[in-house]
Amino acid sequence: MFIEIEDLKPEPLRVHHVFQATEIGFSHEDTALAEPVTADFTLEHKGSDLRIKGTVETAIRFRCCRCNKECDRNIAAGFALSYLPQPEWAGDNAEVELKYEDMDVAFYDGIAFDVNLMVLEQIELAIPMKLVCREDCKGLCYRCGADLNEGSCSCTGETADPRLSALLQFRKKSDK
Ligand SMILES: [Zn+2]
Ligand SMILES: [Zn+2]
Known part of the structure; x- marks a missing residue:
């Protein structure tokens, strides 16, 4: 037009x-x-x-x-x-x-x-920089892939925050 x-x-x-x-x-x-x-x-x-x-x-x-x-x-x-x-x-x-x-x-x-x-x-x-379904979306469990918005998975004691998960994953790798 x-x-x-x-x-x-x-x-x-x-x-x-x-x-x-x-x-x-x-x-x-x-x-x-x-x-x-x-x-x-x-x-x-x-x-x-x-x-x-x-x-x-x-x-x-x-x-x-x-x-x-x-x-x-x-x-x-x-x-x-x-x-x-x-x-x-x-x-x-x-x-x-x-x-x-x-x-x-x-x-x-x-x-x-x-x-x-x-x-x-x-x-x-x-368009927002961060495209999330909702602000407090918990994301997927980095271990089993479960949708943490639908309840916690059986990977107990793990954090649901994807940024923290990535950090923990990194720490675990460097512990070995
Ligand atoms: Zn989401
Ligand atoms: Zn899990």
Whole structure:
């Protein structure tokens, strides 16, 4: 979905669009879209300088990094961004671009605004670093593979914390 800048009216443009997963072209190492993406935003402009405010909502599907269970999680992101026409000097000057990134300023070609790209970026920013089914997921027993969320296994006296388990495993190896 592109918005042609020369078609913009003086008053703010309100956009509500539901992107099907195939339409938006989401690709991510660890997750897939579990639902269509709903984008709601208002676009104001001064010439080709754009100000965009809105929300993006969807759900992602992933495997819990502790227990490996497949789960879905809702993702919602609110954003307020400025998009400016790409200045000629910005192309080769990474330092300058970085400075602007801090200010939530991004660049586009000044002719047509790529809505899909903005929506994809917002989804990616909203994906948590640690993909767990729930905050207190106990994970799998490192010895027998039992799902410790469903009760403790018979490997008694062992800790359920995967970080500690890894440490203990390391200690046991070095004890030998
Ligand atoms: Zn889990
Ligand atoms: Zn066990």
